Amino acid sequence: MCAAGRSSRRRAASRLRKTKMSDDKLLPLRQKIDAIDAQILDLLNQRARVAQEVGHVKAETNAPVFRPEREAQVLRRAADRNPGPLLGADIQTIFREVMSACRALEKRVVVAYLGPEGTFSEQAVYQQFGHAIEGLSCVSIDEVFRDAEAGTADFGVVPIENSSEGVINRTLDLLLQTTLTISGEVSIPVHHSLMTASGKMEGITRICAHSQALAQCNAWLNQNYPSIERQAVASNAEAARMAGEDQSVAAIAGEIAGQKYNLQTVNAHIQDDPHNRTRFAVIGRLRTAPSGRDQTSIVLSVPNKAGAVYNLLAPLARHGVSMTRFESRPARMGAWEYYFYVDLEGHEQDEKVAQALEELRQNAAFFKLLGSYPLGL
Numbered sequence: 001m002c003a004a005g006r007s008s009r010r011r012a013a014s015r016l017r018k019t020k021m022s023d024d025k026l027l028p029l030r031q032k033i034d035a036i037d038a039q040i041l042d043l044l045n046q047r048a049r050v051a052q053e054v055g056h057v058k059a060e061t062n063a064p065v066f067r068p069e070r071e072a073q074v075l076r077r078a079a080d081r082n083p084g085p086l087l088g089a090d091i092q093t094i095f096r097e098v099m100s101a102c103r104a105l106e107k108r109v110v111v112a113y114l115g116p117e118g119t120f121s122e123q124a125v126y127q128q129f130g131h132a133i134e135g136l137s138c139v140s141i142d143e144v145f146r147d148a149e150a151g152t153a154d155f156g157v158v159p160i161e162n163s164s165e166g167v168i169n170r171t172l173d174l175l176l177q178t179t180l181t182i183s184g185e186v187s188i189p190v191h192h193s194l195m196t197a198s199g200k201m202e203g204i205t206r207i208c209a210h211s212q213a214l215a216q217c218n219a220w221l222n223q224n225y226p227s228i229e230r231q232a233v234a235s236n237a238e239a240a241r242m243a244g245e246d247q248s249v250a251a252i253a254g255e256i257a258g259q260k261y262n263l264q265t266v267n268a269h270i271q272d273d274p275h276n277r278t279r280f281a282v283i284g285r286l287r288t289a290p291s292g293r294d295q296t297s298i299v300l301s302v303p304n305k306a307g308a309v310y311n312l313l314a315p316l317a318r319h320g321v322s323m324t325r326f327e328s329r330p331a332r333m334g335a336w337e338y339y340f341y342v343d344l345e346g347h348e349q350d351e352k353v354a355q356a357l358e359e360l361r362q363n364a365a366f367f368k369l370l371g372s373y374p375l376g377l
């Protein structure tokens with residue numbers, strides 16, 4: 001045997017000895033973990049059996065399976081009581097999935113979202129409901145509303161606003177008309193990557209993404225690939241699908257969409273704002289009960305007169321209700337100039353919020369309560 005062969009055999013033997021030494025030390029620790037896992041397994045199933053009992057009670061009274069206010073309370077409490085070393089956010093991820101699995105024993109809720117699979121909307125669905133649900137991928141925001149209204153889906157998840165690009169107009173318009181209420185909200189970080197099938201940019205002639213994503217990466221693209229054509233497509237996931245099939249296409253999308261279509265990342269985190277986030281509304285027929293930390297969304301409009309908006313909002317100040325968001329949108333249908341989308345702190349059942357809402361309702365030319373729901377985590 002040559003010298004190189006001998007030394008490589010020696011290295012392999014030494015690696016084996018080291019692995020054995022560490023395995024000897026690991027054995028008792030692994031036995032401890034196995035014993036703890038057995039307890040966790042037992043406790044999880046105890047919890048699941050109680051959830052099944054909850055399910056029977058709900059079935060008798062025809063009560064809703066998904067209770068966002070209760071789930072928000074469980075998640076907040078888990079993070080508040082968490083002594084560590086696990087991070088609060090990770091504890092919440094674990095509990096979200098535990099609740100999702102327990103809930104699925106009562107009923108697997110059907111949630112419609114703007115597809116295809118791999119979009120940030122799908123991520124928002126899992127963030128709110130966990131993975132033990134049935135996702136219903138829709139081709140448009142309109143279809144999400146239709147499915148939830150028709151009862152084909154129990155809930156829908158629709159994007160409301162992006163921190164860099166502003167509101168999603170179609171969602172705001174549909175919220176105005178829908179019979180559904182907002183029963184929850186989810187906010188997720190939106191990180192875009194530039195991805196291709198090969199992981200390289202050679203031979204790429206088009207960069208595809210949803211128009212929102214192209215806008216969110218505009219400065220970066222101008223600086224790095226000013227001369228490559230950009231093409232807006234139906235969704236980032238659609239762009240990822242195209243890049244998987246066509247060697248001349250690069251996609252801007254989230255990493256999850258990229259993995260789905262076997263893309264390699266050329267550059268990660270290319271969005272101009274590193275803190276880019278999108279907020280989603282959970283829409284359904286359920287009116288969510290108070291969770292202790294809630295928000296209320298309304299839409300209203302006033303006649304086009306001096307001081308009208310000022311007067312309209314005066315009840316909020318009078319009753320000490322904070323406004324956390326104020327968005328205006330042209331009312332293209334004639335009678336009034338603008339619709340105002342307002343978020344308030346508190347639940348419609350809180351006394352001061354109820355009083356303020358009643359006065360707003362009386363003063364407004366148009367008033368609609370979109371819903372009260374737990375503040376996003």
Ligand SMILES: C=C(O[C@@H]1C=C(C(=O)O)C=C[C@H]1O)C(=O)O
Pocket residue numbers: 051054065066067068070071074098099100102103106
């Ligand atoms: C168990 C219940 O049903 C669902 C599951 C929950 C859980 O696993 O903790 C909490 C709320 C509901 O969405 C309940 O209403 O308490």
